[in-house]
Amino acid sequence: MNTKKPALKKLSTDFGHSLLVKQHTGRTEDKLAFWHFHPEIELLYVNKGFGKRHIGNHVSYFNNSQLLLIGSNLPHNGFTDGMTRHGKETLVQFRPDFLGSNFFEVPEMKAINKLFERAQKGILFNIETKKTVGPKIEDLINYNGFERIIKLLEVLQELALTEEYRILNSEGFDFETEPQDTAKIDRIYKYVNAHFKDHISLDNIASEVSMTVPAFCRYFKRVTGKTFTQLVNEYRIVHATKLLNESQLSITDVCFESGFNNFSHFNKIFKQVIGKSASSYRKDMKQIIV
Numbered sequence: 001m002n003t004k005k006p007a008l009k010k011l012s013t014d015f016g017h018s019l020l021v022k023q024h025t026g027r028t029e030d031k032l033a034f035w036h037f038h039p040e041i042e043l044l045y046v047n048k049g050f051g052k053r054h055i056g057n058h059v060s061y062f063n064n065s066q067l068l069l070i071g072s073n074l075p076h077n078g079f080t081d082g083m084t085r086h087g088k089e090t091l092v093q094f095r096p097d098f099l100g101s102n103f104f105e106v107p108e109m110k111a112i113n114k115l116f117e118r119a120q121k122g123i124l125f126n127i128e129t130k131k132t133v134g135p136k137i138e139d140l141i142n143y144n145g146f147e148r149i150i151k152l153l154e155v156l157q158e159l160a161l162t163e164e165y166r167i168l169n170s171e172g173f174d175f176e177t178e179p180q181d182t183a184k185i186d187r188i189y190k191y192v193n194a195h196f197k198d199h200i201s202l203d204n205i206a207s208e209v210s211m212t213v214p215a216f217c218r219y220f221k222r223v224t225g226k227t228f229t230q231l232v233n234e235y236r237i238v239h240a241t242k243l244l245n246e247s248q249l250s251i252t253d254v255c256f257e258s259g260f261n262n263f264s265h266f267n268k269i270f271k272q273v274i275g276k277s278a279s280s281y282r283k284d285m286k287q288i289i290v
Helices: 107-119 127-142 145-161 179-195 202-208 213-224 228-246 251-257 263-274 278-287
Strands: 020-024 041-055 058-070 080-082 089-094 123-125 165-167
Touching (some): 041 127, 058 228, 179 202, 202 213, 228 278, 251 263
Antiparallel strands (some): 020 089, 041 058, 041 080, 041 089, 058 123, 123 165
């Protein structure tokens, strides 16, 4: 198992720049594939790709593209498992005060300031916003200095004014970002990601982080706001949505391939997590582009 368990991810901008803009293509299995946080706000646009989102206590799967805004110190994992041949990921990171401690508090910046507040829960933007704003985010790589800042502000203002988005974490969500907690949670998530198709006993996962079962259950609930069983079921359902999107497996086979050993239990959990049945989900996904 990888022993690297970072808590605070330290980022650095290029010399002479106050914000970071990166762009790359290709498969990205190892890219930021750990549980981490940083004081920088993160804007991420993937024009073609697929993978798992894990932001705060939200877990979901995306297929084709995504546009996210992640607030300062909101814990998250790496996102993209792979990209299509022509896929591209653009990452923008900047501190909330990169233009001065009071810049976004002036009346003219009110909408963007509110956007940053919403981003503390994680924001996923919908299809129309991705189509219009995504290319502008990609284009940031072509600007420098003053022009790059102006273009970023235009992007942020457009994101601030759109209603085409959803918040990924519920009100009252408050994930702890203490270094020792983050390292431990990273280890837990890695274990679940590797073993969610199998039965994971509380004894096994508790021993993985050198805790007793009662202590582990209290700890996990305190720092994530959910039970360990809820997390494992969410990982399994996310994998099920991936199979429903990308394979021709029957729903029964999807159930067992995702780690469930009872079809009626699978249907119940799927509807709880996704809000609709597995058959309805597959039918809907055939009619839209995610």
